[in-house]
Amino acid sequence: xxxxxxxxxxxxxxxxxxxxxxxxxxxxxxxxxxxxxxxxxxxxxxxxxxxxxxxxxxxxxxxxxxxxxxxxxxxxxxxxxxxxxxxxxxxxxxxxxxxxxxxxxxxxxxxxxxxxxxxxxxxxxxxxxxxxxxxxxxxxxxxxxxxxxxxxxxxxxxxxxxxxxxxxxxxxxxxxxxxxxxxxxxxxxxxxxxxxxxxxxxxxxxxxxxxxxxxxxxxxxxxxxxxxxxxxxxxxxxxxxxxxxxxxxxxxxxxxx
Numbered sequence: 001x002x003x004x005x006x007x008x009x010x011x012x013x014x015x016x017x018x019x020x021x022x023x024x025x026x027x028x029x030x031x032x033x034x035x036x037x038x039x040x041x042x043x044x045x046x047x048x049x050x051x052x053x054x055x056x057x058x059x060x061x062x063x064x065x066x067x068x069x070x071x072x073x074x075x076x077x078x079x080x081x082x083x084x085x086x087x088x089x090x091x092x093x094x095x096x097x098x099x100x101x102x103x104x105x106x107x108x109x110x111x112x113x114x115x116x117x118x119x120x121x122x123x124x125x126x127x128x129x130x131x132x133x134x135x136x137x138x139x140x141x142x143x144x145x146x147x148x149x150x151x152x153x154x155x156x157x158x159x160x161x162x163x164x165x166x167x168x169x170x171x172x173x174x175x176x177x178x179x180x181x182x183x184x185x186x187x188x189x190x191x192x193x194x195x196x197x198x199x200x201x202x203x204x205x206x207x208x209x210x211x212x213x214x215x216x217x218x219x220x221x222x223x224x225x226x227x228x229x230x231x232x233x234x235x236x237x238x239x240x241x242x243x244x245x246x247x248x249x250x251x252x253x254x255x256x257x
Contacts, residue, residue, distance in 0.1 A: 051257040053090050053229050057196070063207035064196035067186070068229055070255045074131045075190040077155035079111055079251050084228060084236045088257045093181065093192060093227035093239065094220040095253035096122075096157045102248045107158025109251070110149040123169070124161030124217050126183060126253075129154040133190045135183070135215035137164055157251065159183070163216040168205045173218060179225060179241045180204045183253050184216035190255070192219070194239070224249055 051073030058065050073090055082092040096118075097106040105118045107125070126135050127145040129152050136145070138158065149156040161169040162182055180201060181194040193213070195204055201218075208216050223245035228236045 060210040061207040068192040070190045075133045076254045077157050091229040091255040094224040094249050095251050096159045098250045105251050110156040113153030122158040122160050125158045127156045159217040162205045171201050181219040182216040183219045184213045186213045
């Protein structure tokens with residue numbers, strides 16, 4: 001091999017080693033950034049045992065929102081009032097509408113596999129099977145998932161839709177700007193999202209879509225807006241602005257360990 005060829009060969013090896021070293025350094029930096037990001041997420045999260053609620057703030061379409069997302073726990077629906085003394089409950093909010101009789105619940109529902117009747121026919125529903133939660137239109141497989149919730153001892157409740165498959169659903173519940181809350185699937189996880197202040201239902205729905213929510217149901221608010229979640233020390237943190245009807249709540253959406 002000539003001196004010229006040897007020099008050229010040496011340059012190729014040096015270039016290859018330089019690129020390999022650069023790629024290795026880049027990968028190390030990416031791994032380090034990922035570890036730092038995960039550490040930051042855990043630090044900011046509300047941690048209770050191995051299950052926790054990640055709390056975030058966001059702004060989309062001019063609407064400020066508070067986000068409560070379930071990590072490594074399970075969602076649920078109950079007609080037994082969740083007590084703040086129950087350490088297995090991570091979050092509790094009013095779910096479907098309560099009737100004028102202050103006893104009935106809107107829509108047919110399933111609690112721990114038991115099917116129950118209710119008044120009215122909202123255009124959406126939420127079904128919970130173990131850790132899996134789906135939000136769907138009432139015209140989409142409602143009977144199938146009702147039967148599935150019964151056979152699997154799961155939960156199902158009905159409520160008005162705000163978002164389905166990433167698209168806004170027109171909702172005419174209110175005309176004025178009021179505090180609002182949604183039960184949603186955001187980034188593939190069960191999530192509760194509420195306005196930080198008042199907003200119209202159309203602006204809130206638009207903000208949910210802009211945020212990237214895939215599916216969402218309205219959560220009962222007004223005087224029923226009382227709820228709570230556990231902070232990082234396991235203490236209860238109050239949710240809700242208007243609470244005079246708290247004692248008349250009949251059903252609840254929860255996050256559990």
